[in-house]
Amino acid sequence: MAVLPLFLCSSLVFLSSVVAQQGLQNGFYSSSCPKAEATVKSTVQAHFNRDPTLAAGLLRLHFHDCFVQGCDGSVLITGASAERNALPNLGLRGFEVIDDAKKQLEGLCPGVVSCADILALAARDSVDLSNGPSWTVPTGRRDGRISSSSEASNLPSPADSVAVQRQKFAAKGLDDKDLVTLVGAHTIGQTDCLFFRYRLYNFTATGNADPTINQALLSQLRALCPPNGDVSKRVALDKDSQANFDVSFFKNVRDGNGVLESDQRLWGDAATRTYVQNYAGSIRGLLGLRFDLNFAKSMIKMSSIEVKTGSQGEIRKICSQFN
Ligand code: HEM
Numbered sequence: 190m191a192v193l194p195l196f197l198c199s200s201l202v203f204l205s206s207v208v209a210q211q212g213l214q215n216g217f218y219s220s221s222c223p224k225a226e227a228t229v230k231s232t233v234q235a236h237f238n239r240d241p242t243l244a245a246g247l248l249r250l251h252f253h254d255c256f257v258q259g260c261d262g263s264v265l266i267t268g269a270s271a272e273r274n275a276l277p278n279l280g281l282r283g284f285e286v287i288d289d290a291k292k293q294l295e296g297l298c299p300g301v302v303s304c305a306d307i308l309a310l311a312a313r314d315s316v317d318l319s320n321g322p323s324w325t326v327p328t329g330r331r332d333g334r335i336s337s338s339s340e341a342s343n344l345p346s347p348a349d350s351v352a353v354q355r356q357k358f359a360a361k362g363l364d365d366k367d368l369v370t371l372v373g374a375h376t377i378g379q380t381d382c383l384f385f386r387y388r389l390y391n392f393t394a395t396g397n398a399d400p401t402i403n404q405a406l407l408s409q410l411r412a413l414c415p416p417n418g419d420v421s422k423r424v425a426l427d428k429d430s431q432a433n434f435d436v437s438f439f440k441n442v443r444d445g446n447g448v449l450e451s452d453q454r455l456w457g458d459a460a461t462r463t464y465v466q467n468y469a470g471s472i473r474g475l476l477g478l479r480f481d482l483n484f485a486k487s488m489i490k491m492s493s494i495e496v497k498t499g500s501q502g503e504i505r506k507i508c509s510q511f512n
């Protein structure tokens with residue numbers, strides 16, 4: 190961890206040209222709660238120091254928030270019929286980090302900082318802490334008043350074809366480039382065996398494994414996820430580089446080392462393959478900045494999906510409950 194600050198400086202991406210998105214603005218809290226962003230950052234840092242895998246959890250949490258009801262904190266609400274209880278959301282992690290940041294912010298400036306913004310900021314800080322890029326997050330989101338598990342079908346499934354992935358992202362205003370770039374988030378984090386074991390043994394009832402899996406990876410994954418083993422066993426999404434936000438995920442997809450079927454399929458479609466190839470070929474340094482830069486740009490787009498601003502929604506007092 191001692192070398193971290195060096196990496197952070199070298200990979201910082203400035204996006205001052207991106208100022209306003211969907212009614213959001215850079216530094217929305219600069220006068221109403223000047224310490225808002227620093228408080229989120231120090232909270233994420235403290236939790237990350239104890240458990241670095243929370244960075245991946247927080248990044249995914251923001252994605253799942255944005256795809257259902259927009260980026261409005263709807264994923265944070267607890268309750269039997271809430272979004273958080275939908276099948277694709279059962280493995281989400283990092284809620285305690287958001288609750289912790291909110292608690293501190295309610296002490297500093299009560300009723301001012303939305304849970305939706307805390308999530309967007311925490312996702313940015315998590316990427317930064319994982320040696321990835323940093324960017325300015327436009328803020329001013331308001332928290333939603335609806336959270337329903339039945340709406341989580343908007344979320345992509347790991348068995349989705351590229352056509353379906355494309356359609357689900359397009360429905361949120363995100364194109365092929367955004368899709369490939371944002372799925373690059375799988376450069377950090379893990380998956381349960383549950384989500385890919387079907388590829389290893391009797392894929393599409395052929396009796397064989399998914400033929401697109403690299404043979405060496407296939408042996409490793411079979412050892413980690415035996416036919417009758419524990420489906421909740423965790424496996425890295427980015428072989429050999431799961432804690433580092435880098436381009437190795439794209440090299441893995443190129444080489445048949447994608448763990449999720451949806452990730453590997455990005456190599457089988459001509460349009461998405463071009464982006465994978467481009468990122469896989471880049472070297473950290475001069476060309477490596479391209480994934481960093483595009484990730485920051487696409488995150489700002491994703492973070493702006495169907496946001497509520499102005500007098501819409503509310504500013505929750507507790508992130509897991511409506512006021
Ligand atoms: C086609 C689109 C996508 C599909 C099908 C997909 C699917 C999945 C699945 C099945 C997992 C494993 C969950 C678990 O077992 O806990 C996962 C993990 C993850 N996803 Fe995605 N994902 C997609 C796009 C994204 C995007 C756009 C982001 C963020 C920008 C993202 C960030 C993550 C992260 C960071 C993890 C690791 C979480 C952890 O370690 O706790 N994913 N994804």
Ligand SMILES: *[C@@H]1O[C@H](CO)[C@@H](O)[C@H](O)[C@H]1NC(C)=O
Binds near residue numbers: 391397
């Ligand atoms: C694969 O699945 C199909 C359909 O369920 C089944 O008929 C077949 O026997 C299975 N093959 C193996 C090798 O398990």
